Amino acid sequence: MPSATASPTQTKRGSSNPFIAFCQSSIGKKIIVGVTGVYLIVFITGHLLGNLEIYLGQDHVNAYAQFLQGLGPILWLERAILIAAVVIHIVVTIQLAAENRAARPQKYAHYNYQAAKPSSRTMIYSGLLVLCFVIYHLLQFTFMTTNPEYRHLEDHLHRHDVYRMMILGFQQPIISLFYAAAIFFLAAHLSHGFSSVVQTLGINNQKVSGFVSNGGRWFSWLIFAGYVSIPVSILIGLIK
Amino acid sequence: MTTQLDARIPSGPLADKWTKHRAESKLVNPNNKRKFDILVVGSGLAGASAAASLAELGYHVKCFCFQDSARRAHSIAAQGGINAAKNYQNDGDSVFRLFYDTIKGGDFRSREANVYRLAEVSANIIDQCVAQGVPFAREYGGLLANRSFGGAQVSRTFYARGQTGQQLLLGAYQALSDQINMGGVKMFPRSELLDLVIVDGHAKGIVVRDLKTGEISSFPGDAVVLATGGYGNVFYLSTNARGCNVSATYRAYKRGAFFANPCYTQIHPTCIPVGGPYQSKLTLMSESLRNDGRVWVPKNKGESRRPDQIPEAERDYYLERKYPSFGNLAPRDIASRSAKEVCDEGRGVGPGGLGVYLDFAESIRRLGEQTIRERYGNLFDIYHNITGENAYQVPMRIYPAVHYTMGGLWVDYNLMSNVPGLHVLGEANFSDHGANRLGASALMQGLADGYFVIPCTIANYLATQLGKKVSPDRPEFRAVEEEVRGRVKKLLSIKGKRSATSFHQELGLLVWEQCGMARSRDGLKDALQKIGPLREEFWENLNVLGGQQELNQSLEQAGRVADFLEFAELMCLDALEREESCGGHFRVEYQTEEGEAVRNDKDFCHVTAWQYTGPDSKPVANIEPLVFENVKLAQRSYK
Amino acid sequence: MNFKLKVWRQQNENTAGQFRDYEAINIPAEASFLEMLDIVNEGLIARQEEPIAFDSDCREGICGMCSLVVNGIAHGPGKAKTTCQLYMRRFQDGETIWIEPFRAAAFPIVKDLIVDRSAFDRIIQAGGYITARTGSAPDANSIPIGKTVADLAMEAAACIGCGACAAACPNSSAMLFVAAKISHLGLLPQGQPERTSRVRNMVRTMDALGFGSCTNHYECEAVCPAEISATFISRLNRDYAVASIREGLAARG
Known part of the structure; x- marks a missing residue:
């Protein structure tokens, strides 16, 4: 006997707990990635603004660093949230990527992209490359494991001389080049990520969509320009 | 032996009949509704709306369609709109006016009571569809917009861009989906009805082939509802979808249901012409194009110059010449026949000489290309996509094509055929459009039948069937199943040389020539002589590859063509015996000197319901006289 | 016009599929893509080969039944159209055309180019x-x-x-x-x-x-x-x- 189409009530509907069901759903996961993404965008912007203080001179940078250190528990709270955001952003993305792979078990022999940009198609790779960089970046400037000599840098007020540390770090062309490449991948990630977040969080519509995707590109290249300007300025001797 | 046809029309004044009928109809107790299984075949406007509404009432419904989803039925392609006597425009519309326009448009060959009911429930349809979320066009104030359609003098057509059929069908499909989710309907897509099972004279089941697996099985039911559409594809090329076929209604006919007025077919004058033998379907272009386009052909036969090189003096604007007052806006059938005449004279244009020019050059000069683009831009785009020609620069080519069929299985006021239990809805029945259908009325009829008529009238039959459930073990089921299997096996075992398509094409050309826009006694006799041998060749020289226990599109098609090959004969016979011209049926012997159709109300003011009498014997013509108590029969004139 | 076709053939959901090569010969430029496949199929039937199964119904772009991926693009090249509205004049004479079914785990292949949606x-x-x-x-x-x-x-x-x-x-x-x-x-x-x-x-x-x-x-x-x-x-x-x-x-x- 021919079979009737099964009723959807027969298919799995997920948890009855609304929060768990949300977190298990594809859109829920996307929103989690989006919200953590927004947090990371804010952090990246703030971090850039802090870094750009290098143009204001040694005193400003070191005072800012000391201010941050002085925040104590608040700094640790912020760091905890940041780490959580990074972990959740990555773990959920990997889950989604695995589900998406399963949704297309047989690939097209011959596929012809119509709209997807290289940045959107390489999000997971650009993201993972940025992660690798972040680890190195922390080892270099935060834990100073790669460069223990940075620990002893002090300015005339006996503050940790972050200014000098940045100049020493970026005076090595290889480090600067690696840094610039990593920031390039970050910018590519943001170029799609920014407009993607607007779409995923449900803010996009036909009136603003053009503005959002252009805005995403402008924002990411501004971030790129801002970050990369520092090693460039150091290498060409603008900052000594 | 002819049968007395009882249409079961309620007595009383026309305007009260439906109300009275509802009050007097039998009811089925809610507890008993659960005991009834209804088999709905087809999921277009009529089928989907019926299945959903019957399930809402509590009946157990099984719904079958041959497409991969209920949403793809050909109702989806209707563009124009849906009529309703809402009188939202304050332009004097009323139920009676819609009724009268429909009766008159049908050339006085439909049943007063049915048409009045159609006009009456038309307003409810719009309410129902809006409640379902059908996004009809609206005015800025938020109320519904209307347009005038098909020459109607009032604006009563509701529309959703050029996709009204799609939106109405999606509304019905969504209501159906709701009921599938609730468990009231079981849906069987990719399932084709291959025969009807009659038990003790009643329709009690169907035999279906699962098109995915090839499995043939039977389904018992307490009533059968056919909503399987029209038979326009008997002509091979038509504006119908490729899958549209006559098989369900023709199989029912062979099981005893009467087929009424098969000769009533509607031809649409503005379609894109046939490009070559490879062509698989014809595309409709909106008739509105004739508002600004001028129709012409060259005066000389066998003209080979490009249209822009033919001087004015050598062009024949034949509609303007023959019908000076209506000109290019002459009615559909006249415009269609005139195009055929000039092409038959050898003056047609384009590949195969089957086309006439629809020229916008003058309008573009007068109004500017921009205005024409605003009015018809999307149509010019469709034309360009299909033909590769730019109609802003060269004249469009158009030709008539089969569009709708008014004939269908005979039904009474309850929409039940002469076979008890077999109900027929929508284009598949013959009931409401007479010899010609008005624009924007097909959607109205499909939904009226499904949403509002059958849910009420089916109870008149089912109330008599309590406790009479037929066991699926009855030998009748096995017997029909075996017959169906035998037929499928036969189709696969011929192993001849020709594909089903080639037979279909040959049949289509033949009936298009002799039973298309203009029919003659000799032509019809000729066709009747040729169909038989073609059918014989089909059963000897058909080539169907593949097997039965799998998806096999050639086999599906072969079965449908086999039925068309028999049905075509019935259509030609009906056309031959109806010795008058009315609506979509034009007999060249019955016309005025100016080429106007001449109706014969004295001898043919009736429905001819054909009764199958066996493979080699002529079917019997049963007559249902049409009685007009509320309208005066009028003859139209377009001079 | 002539074309070389690379068409996905698959007997049913449970068997493996593969690309098969076909020649589409003498195709009018005015033919639609599906009419081109109709012509190829008629040729296959004449040679006693099983025709290529593909879905289509209204052939005017509204029913949504046709479903091919042509040269790696769902519904083929061109904006806002279904496969049935794709015409051969869009292709180069002699071109190789890849024809695949819609691919998704949720759309299992029924046969050849037909999927279950x-x-x-x-x-x-x-x-x-x-x-x-x-x-x-x-x-x-x-x-x-x-x-x-x-x-x-x-x-x-x-x-x-x-x-x-x-x-x-x-x-x-x-x-x-x-x-x-x-x-x-x-x-x-x-x-x-x-x-x-x-x-x-x-x-x-x-x-x-x-x-x-x-x-x-x-x-x-x-x-x-x-x-x-x-x-x-x-x-x-x-x-x-x-x-x-x-x-x-x-x-x-």
Whole structure:
């Protein structure tokens, strides 16, 4: 006997707990990635603004660093949230990527992209490359494991001389080049990520969509320009 | 032996009949509704709306369609709109006016009571569809917009861009989906009805082939509802979808249901012409194009110059010449026949000489290309996509094509055929459009039948069937199943040389020539002589590859063509015996000197319901006289 | 015109498929893509080879039945059209043309180029409707709907349910299809009472059926024959988030 189409009530509907069901759903996961993404965008912007203080001179940078250190528990709270955001952003993305792979078990022999940009198609790779960089970046400037000599840098007020540390770090062309490449991948990630977040969080519509995707590109290249300007300025001797 | 046809029309004044009928109809107790299984075949406007509404009432419904989803039925392609006597425009519309326009448009060959009911429930349809979320066009104030359609003098057509059929069908499909989710309907897509099972004279089941697996099985039911559409594809090329076929209604006919007025077919004058033998379907272009386009052909036969090189003096604007007052806006059938005449004279244009020019050059000069683009831009785009020609620069080519069929299985006021239990809805029945259908009325009829008529009238039959459930073990089921299997096996075992398509094409050309826009006694006799041998060749020289226990599109098609090959004969016979011209049926012997159709109300003011009498014997013509108590029969004139 | 075809042939869901080479010879430039396949099939039948199975019905771009990926593009090259509206004059004489079925775990192959898209029906069955018992509707003009909203709802409602969005999406996501229905019904006042349950049930059914998630490539929008805007997906995300919050608040009492 021919079979009737099964009723959807027969298919799995997920948890009855609304929060768990949300977190298990594809859109829920996307929103989690989006919200953590927004947090990371804010952090990246703030971090850039802090870094750009290098143009204001040694005193400003070191005072800012000391201010941050002085925040104590608040700094640790912020760091905890940041780490959580990074972990959740990555773990959920990997889950989604695995589900998406399963949704297309047989690939097209011959596929012809119509709209997807290289940045959107390489999000997971650009993201993972940025992660690798972040680890190195922390080892270099935060834990100073790669460069223990940075620990002893002090300015005339006996503050940790972050200014000098940045100049020493970026005076090595290889480090600067690696840094610039990593920031390039970050910018590519943001170029799609920014407009993607607007779409995923449900803010996009036909009136603003053009503005959002252009805005995403402008924002990411501004971030790129801002970050990369520092090693460039150091290498060409603008900052000594 | 002819049968007395009882249409079961309620007595009383026309305007009260439906109300009275509802009050007097039998009811089925809610507890008993659960005991009834209804088999709905087809999921277009009529089928989907019926299945959903019957399930809402509590009946157990099984719904079958041959497409991969209920949403793809050909109702989806209707563009124009849906009529309703809402009188939202304050332009004097009323139920009676819609009724009268429909009766008159049908050339006085439909049943007063049915048409009045159609006009009456038309307003409810719009309410129902809006409640379902059908996004009809609206005015800025938020109320519904209307347009005038098909020459109607009032604006009563509701529309959703050029996709009204799609939106109405999606509304019905969504209501159906709701009921599938609730468990009231079981849906069987990719399932084709291959025969009807009659038990003790009643329709009690169907035999279906699962098109995915090839499995043939039977389904018992307490009533059968056919909503399987029209038979326009008997002509091979038509504006119908490729899958549209006559098989369900023709199989029912062979099981005893009467087929009424098969000769009533509607031809649409503005379609894109046939490009070559490879062509698989014809595309409709909106008739509105004739508002600004001028129709012409060259005066000389066998003209080979490009249209822009033919001087004015050598062009024949034949509609303007023959019908000076209506000109290019002459009615559909006249415009269609005139195009055929000039092409038959050898003056047609384009590949195969089957086309006439629809020229916008003058309008573009007068109004500017921009205005024409605003009015018809999307149509010019469709034309360009299909033909590769730019109609802003060269004249469009158009030709008539089969569009709708008014004939269908005979039904009474309850929409039940002469076979008890077999109900027929929508284009598949013959009931409401007479010899010609008005624009924007097909959607109205499909939904009226499904949403509002059958849910009420089916109870008149089912109330008599309590406790009479037929066991699926009855030998009748096995017997029909075996017959169906035998037929499928036969189709696969011929192993001849020709594909089903080639037979279909040959049949289509033949009936298009002799039973298309203009029919003659000799032509019809000729066709009747040729169909038989073609059918014989089909059963000897058909080539169907593949097997039965799998998806096999050639086999599906072969079965449908086999039925068309028999049905075509019935259509030609009906056309031959109806010795008058009315609506979509034009007999060249019955016309005025100016080429106007001449109706014969004295001898043919009736429905001819054909009764199958066996493979080699002529079917019997049963007559249902049409009685007009509320309208005066009028003859139209377009001079 | 002549073409070399590389066509996916597969007997049924459970057997492996492969590309087979065919020659399409003497094809008129005016023929549609499906008519080209019809001609090839007639040739195959004459040579006693089984014809290529592919879906089509209305052949005028509205039923949504045709479903081919031509040269790696769902419905083939060109904007806003279904496969049946693709014409051979668009191709170069002698060109090699790849023809594949829509590929997605949720669209199992039935035969050759035919896929089973009943997953879309199940998503609609999960809530893609407004419950309106026949006969119970108020007068159609008792609910005024502003023209802008009505027009936007119509844009979303234009979806033909062909599945090209899921076929084109690198993740085989059905989000554009679901978004179109959610937006069509969610924009209208009639659709408000069931808005929360509709989006929740449709999205969870979509997930359960094995479609992927949206990573905003907008391949779907690029191939959509009905030109459904991907911004409707944003509306779907928002509706789903709001529905989840409502659901959470309701659960807390």
